[in-house]
Amino acid sequence: MYKDDPRIEANGQTDHLNSLLGIVRSLLPAESEAAVMIRDIQRELMVVMSHVATPGGSANPRRLGVDDLTLRMERYIDTQRGGGGFVLAGESTVTAFMHAARTPARTAARPLVS
Numbered sequence: 001m002y003k004d005d006p007r008i009e010a011n012g013q014t015d016h017l018n019s020l021l022g023i024v025r026s027l028l029p030a031e032s033e034a035a036v037m038i039r040d041i042q043r044e045l046m047v048v049m050s051h052v053a054t055p056g057g058s059a060n061p062r063r064l065g066v067d068d069l070t071l072r073m074e075r076y077i078d079t080q081r082g083g084g085g086f087v088l089a090g091e092s093t094v095t096a097f098m099h100a101a102r103t104p105a106r107t108a109a110r111p112l113v114s
Contacts, residue, residue: 006111011049013108018045020101027094037072044069052112 001008021038028035044065089099 007052009111010052010108013104014045014049014052016104017101017108018042020097020104021045024094024097024101027097033076037069037076041069041073 021042025035025038025042028038088095090096
């Protein structure tokens with residue numbers, strides 16, 4: 001596999017995302033709902049990386065648990081918005097880092113779907 005392989009780029013961006021989520025989690029109370037959810041997302045990202053790195057997913061037969069995490073995140077986001085609207089980056093350190101984490105999440109997906 002070459003360094004410019006789309007899987008290398010995707011995993012590099014996913015690793016970057018995971019690092020930023022680690023910063024966010026460190027800023028939250030350890031057992032808060034958000035911290036636990038972020039920890040679960042980080043664990044799932046590691047599984048995603050193993051699937052991306054191995055064509056056919058042969059190295060890790062574990063099924064991804066994305067549906068449950070997506071539902072949990074949507075519920076949590078609904079409780080945080082308090083009536084809807086966008087959350088602006090920089091309203092707090094946590095939201096600033098969450099917005100920063102969104103960028104590598106989108107960048108990681110591009111080489112895999114284009």
